[in-house]
Amino acid sequence: MNIGEASGRSGLPAKTIRYYEDIGLIRPDRGDNGYRDYGADDVHKLRLLHRSRSLGFSVDECRQLLALYEDKSRASADVKEIATSKLIEIDRKIRELAELRRTLEHLVHACHGNDRPDCPILEELSEG
Amino acid sequence: MNIGEASGRSGLPAKTIRYYEDIGLIRPDRGDNGYRDYGADDVHKLRLLHRSRSLGFSVDECRQLLALYEDKSRASADVKEIATSKLIEIDRKIRELAELRRTLEHLVHACHGNDRPDCPILEELSEG
DNA sequence: CTTGACCTTCCAGTAACAGGAAGGTTCATA
DNA sequence: TATGAACCTTCCTGTTACTGGAAGGTCAAG
Numbered sequence: 001m002n003i004g005e006a007s008g009r010s011g012l013p014a015k016t017i018r019y020y021e022d023i024g025l026i027r028p029d030r031g032d033n034g035y036r037d038y039g040a041d042d043v044h045k046l047r048l049l050h051r052s053r054s055l056g057f058s059v060d061e062c063r064q065l066l067a068l069y070e071d072k073s074r075a076s077a078d079v080k081e082i083a084t085s086k087l088i089e090i091d092r093k094i095r096e097l098a099e100l101r102r103t104l105e106h107l108v109h110a111c112h113g114n115d116r117p118d119c120p121i122l123e124e125l126s127e128g
Numbered sequence: 129m130n131i132g133e134a135s136g137r138s139g140l141p142a143k144t145i146r147y148y149e150d151i152g153l154i155r156p157d158r159g160d161n162g163y164r165d166y167g168a169d170d171v172h173k174l175r176l177l178h179r180s181r182s183l184g185f186s187v188d189e190c191r192q193l194l195a196l197y198e199d200k201s202r203a204s205a206d207v208k209e210i211a212t213s214k215l216i217e218i219d220r221k222i223r224e225l226a227e228l229r230r231t232l233e234h235l236v237h238a239c240h241g242n243d244r245p246d247c248p249i250l251e252e253l254s255e256g
Numbered sequence: 257c258t259t260g261a262c263c264t265t266c267c268a269g270t271a272a273c274a275g276g277a278a279g280g281t282t283c284a285t286a
Numbered sequence: 287t288a289t290g291a292a293c294c295t296t297c298c299t300g301t302t303a304c305t306g307g308a309a310g311g312t313c314a315a316g
Binding site: 051052080 | 233
């Protein structure tokens, strides 16, 4: 498929997809006309990139995640180590998002429009 | 407190804190010596920034989150609207992280070192 | 055979920092 | 009191991860 369709399926702008190729994250085939040609597997990688980038992983971390996905043999110890550290970081992010959610929910529901300085969420934030 | 302590308490590098001041996210006092002087409230804002940035929110989105935190009156409809849309996005991020986690866990545990092409996670990824 | 929607490369600009120089401040210690 | 380490300041440049736009080739439809 062409880059436009790969873009539509992965959610990434075509510009970004070309950039990811520039920095060596993906290597699509080329047709006789010079057009990039993406397969289903490429789209999966692009989706993984899209998702993990939007969740606060750096491009370099995404490169590691991609390596995990690509490494069919998953045997070496360092691969496992990377995966494990990523799992820990994901768990941390989930916890932080949950906390952020709780904070925001308080801001919306618990303090409904009045100015009382004893608003529970503000006190909670003041502890940290 | 000085920027060094604010950095230590918030987790943000001093460089980044100064940058956030440049773009108008925080406005610390200044001492007679010209040093920035941060209060407890500033540290809370910095922490909010640190956290939400690392979770994939843009600086502009962080500015909105900060506005929610700063708006003591939380009365206007648009403030509620912003908060609600942020809540939805947070929920989406949590779901995506959970899915990423599941994927990674499969890669680590379910496909332990062999090359069989029927690895469950690869098939799962191929559906999308 | 042209028009519009694709695609290509290349170059410049932006966002969100990070590094480092050059210099002022503070504080413990000799 | 001085000297050195560890702070702080501004300013300027560099990096990362894109984003926009120009100039031009390709393709499918009318």
